Amino acid sequence: MSRVKSILNALVIPVTAVLLGLICGAVIMLIFGYDPIAGYSALVNGVIGQPYYIGETIRQSTPYILVGLSVAVAFKAGLFNIGAEGQLLMGWLGSVIVALQFDGLSKWIHLPLAVLVGMAFGAFWAFIPGILKATLRVNEVIVTIMLNYTALYIFNYVVQNMLTDGLDKTKTISESASLQSVFLQNMTQYSTLHWGILIALGFAIIIWLVLNKTTFGYEIEAVGFNENASKYAGMSVKKTIILSMVLAGALSGLGGVMEGLGTYGNAYVLSASPGIGFDGIAVALLGGSSPIGIIFSALLFGALKIGALNMPAVAGVPNELVNVIIALIIFFVASSYIIRWAMSKFKKGAKAE
Incomplete structure (x- = not known):
């Protein structure tokens, strides 16, 4: 009770x-x-009115789940990972590089390799503010904000100068590195829903287990509550801060993998950051930094984003x-x-x- x-x-x-x-x-x-009734009716219809809308809502929620988990892990350690946007872009870039450069591999090797490299790119991008915070006490908010812009410029430079010959978009990745699913697309009237949703849900469960059932999870929360008490209890505060940021970066990077290997199947020049990393902060806040809560929060934000597209045409x-x-x-x-x-x-x- x-x-x-x-x-x-x-x-x-x-x-x-x-x-x-x-x-x-x-x-x-x-x-x-x-008319608010007409407006909200159009929004709801744009979410559940057709199988296509349902598929798009779930697809939109997929990176939100992962980025929300990223922000939540950092929150638990007393850190504000406002750099999830940059980590997502680096994960997107890393996964597409592997997808394009190692064409011809078996799907059982190519896809996991692209996913892992994307996570590693995101983890490395979060390692930078993590090590600076742990060793020099540099504010992670300032560093991550600057790294968001750096990631955007690196992303665009690599797309135009290394993955293409001055083009604004890479070629489509091969099937062996793709998360796209004909089965899910057919089931949702050819939406962009892909297998990434299963990965996102799986990681939500993993993070819940890590935070609630492991020593590492206990150390993350302890350091987040009180660094001095944690140090007095024999915990390595510096190590916990660095590993928390690395884990957060890997999750954000995985959110970028969902975009690169799932939604778009390529990388293209961005005029501005997509905003998923910033929305992920709101997802984590609404979900109470709970992995299970974040799933429902991400679905709500995905529904609002997709349903909003129906509001101008139907309700004005x-x-x-x-x-x-x-x-x-x-x-x-x-x-x-x-x-x-x-x-x-x-x-x-x-x-x-």
């Missing part, structure tokens, strides 16, 4: 934040002369409004103290009556 109660208590803040975000979004629609509501709703949800999650205070006041009032 106490277990059920604790789960319900954990759900209060995210569920309340989502509801408040949707209510505020409806109010904004009314203020600007839009700008799809940018969804970004406002997402921002409001994040605001209410960040303002969890206010929500708890309001709920406690409500409970006291109900008892008094």
Whole structure:
């Protein structure tokens, strides 16, 4: 019974934040002369109205799960991995390089190799702020922000000057390194859904086990709570910080692998960062940094992103409004103290009556 109660208590803040975000979004629609019922109906229809939309929603959620896990692991260690975007780009780049350069290998070798190299690229990109934080106490937020831009420029340079002869897009990767699935595409009316969703769900379970059932997971949380106490207890704080960032980077890199080997099947010049890494921060916050919570949070964000595409055509509501709703949800999650205070006041009032 106490277990059920604790789960319900954990759900209060995210569920309340989502509801408040949707209510505020409806109010904004009314203020600007839009019909909120029509707008939200179009959004829901754009998520579950057709098998194609369902497939696209799940596909959109796939990298969100992995990047959300990345941010959550860093949060647990007391670190703010705002560099998930750059790590994702490096993972995308590394996987595509292997996919293009080792053409002709068996799929059983080629695909795992491309996935592992993508994770290694992301891990290395997170190792840089990790080692600087652990040894020199350099703020990881500043370093990771700078590395996001560096990753974007490296990504575009490699695509144009090393993987192509000045073109804006590489050739499509071979089937032996692809995560794309004809079966899943046919089942969802030719959406871009791919096998990466199984990898994402599998890693969510792995990270849950690591954080809750291993010594390393305990050390991550201990260092996140109090570095000095952890050091006094005999834990290597520097080692834990570095390994936490490396693990976070590998997960973000794997999110990039989903894009390179799954969604697009190539790498192309980006005018700006895709934003998945930044959205992953919101996913982790809404999911309470819990791997299971992150799965549902990622599905919600994927649904909002895909469903928003249906809003302008059907209801005449700008799809940018969804970004406002997402921002409001994040605001209410960040303002969890206010929500708890309001709920406690409500409970006291109900008892008094």
